[in-house]
Amino acid sequence: MNHLPDEYYMEEALKEANLAFEADEVPVGAVVVVNGKIIARGHNQVELLNDSTAHAEILALTSAYSSMGAKYLPEATLYVTLEPCMMCAGALYWGKVSRIVYGASDEKNGYQKIAQPFGPKIEIVGGVLAAECSWLIKTFFKNKR
Amino acid sequence: MNHLPDEYYMEEALKEANLAFEADEVPVGAVVVVNGKIIARGHNQVELLNDSTAHAEILALTSAYSSMGAKYLPEATLYVTLEPCMMCAGALYWGKVSRIVYGASDEKNGYQKIAQPFGPKIEIVGGVLAAECSWLIKTFFKNKR
Numbered sequence: 001m002n003h004l005p006d007e008y009y010m011e012e013a014l015k016e017a018n019l020a021f022e023a024d025e026v027p028v029g030a031v032v033v034v035n036g037k038i039i040a041r042g043h044n045q046v047e048l049l050n051d052s053t054a055h056a057e058i059l060a061l062t063s064a065y066s067s068m069g070a071k072y073l074p075e076a077t078l079y080v081t082l083e084p085c086m087m088c089a090g091a092l093y094w095g096k097v098s099r100i101v102y103g104a105s106d107e108k109n110g111y112q113k114i115a116q117p118f119g120p121k122i123e124i125v126g127g128v129l130a131a132e133c134s135w136l137i138k139t140f141f142k143n144k145r
Numbered sequence: 146m147n148h149l150p151d152e153y154y155m156e157e158a159l160k161e162a163n164l165a166f167e168a169d170e171v172p173v174g175a176v177v178v179v180n181g182k183i184i185a186r187g188h189n190q191v192e193l194l195n196d197s198t199a200h201a202e203i204l205a206l207t208s209a210y211s212s213m214g215a216k217y218l219p220e221a222t223l224y225v226t227l228e229p230c231m232m233c234a235g236a237l238y239w240g241k242v243s244r245i246v247y248g249a250s251d252e253k254n255g256y257q258k259i260a261q262p263f264g265p266k267i268e269i270v271g272g273v274l275a276a277e278c279s280w281l282i283k284t285f286f287k288n289k290r
Contacts, residue, residue, distance in 0.1 A: 046216060047216075049210075049216075050210055050211075050214060050215065050216045051207055051210045051211075051216055052210070052216040052217060052236075052239040052240045052241075053203060053206060053207065053236045053239060053240070058198060061196075061198060062196055062198065065194075065195055065196045065197070066195075066196075069195060070195065071191060071192075071194075071195045071196055071197040072197060085235055085239075086231055086232075086234065086235035086238065086260060086262055087231075087232050087233075087234075087235025087236045087238070087239060088232075088235070089231065089232075089235075090230055090231035090232025090233070090234075090235055091197075091198045091232050093231065093232070094197040094198060094230075094232060095197045095198070096197075114259075114260040114262060115231060115259040115260040117231055117259060
């Protein structure tokens with residue numbers, strides 16, 4: 001169990017999203033939490049790495065596997081500022097992450113529009129600091145116009 | 146356009162799957178082809194990398210982005226010995242790969258059971274050397290019992 005509220009960890013994911021924003025990447029950030037402790041962080045680096053799979057969740061998960069020396073994270077909660085896409089939902093499925101908390105919904109590319117891959121034991125919470133998470137992304141795309 | 150038949154490239158993907166088999170990984174292999182040339186290869190390395198996202202397609206795509214210096218591969222065909230899972234289908238979607246050729250179907254984890262993320266311009270061909278691709282996987286799991 002995490003001892004701090006979800007908002008605390010989402011603020012940390014937002015810090016990651018801000019790093020992406022400052023680097024001119026679509027501002028999405030993620031953290032992986034085990035027993036209340038942040039064990040990995042990631043933010044979108046599609047442009048930097050020139051890799052369209054370098055989403056915040058994938059980078060945070062890969063870092064978490066490395067830091068835990070494990071390819072499954074059944075005790076982990078993943079916090080991400082935007083609803084995961086199909087690819088990231090698939091990665092979370094394979095990683096056996098037991099809890100997924102996201103901020104803003106993604107009407108266009110969110111996995112929920114497409115599929116429900118998770119079993120009933122997986123807890124999914126949406127809408128945590130949604131306004132802040134969404135504002136950052138909207139501001140990013142408004143500046144691009 | 147590729148100048149050689151799909152079976153030729155699937156044989157190359159099978160060579161990758163055999164490398165996985167020999168390394169005691171679930172034997173799935175992939176190659177990425179642009180203008181008839183193999184620009185990247187990958188095989189399942191979930192155990193070696195201790196990373197549940199290290200599927201053949203993800204590794205081949207990441208290698209292809211690196212070798213092409215591009216994060217999108219609209220001219221590419223990805224060959225893979227097993228129907229992609231949801232995660233890999235999502236990665237192929239983001240990578241804008243225009244043609245996907247797979248060998249064996251995956252009744253349990255294949256993306257087609259879950260979702261159809263690809264637009265009508267994306268060509269998908271299944272069943273190429275399906276018997277060989279499937280035999281390798283079945284043999285692997287039979288040996289595990």
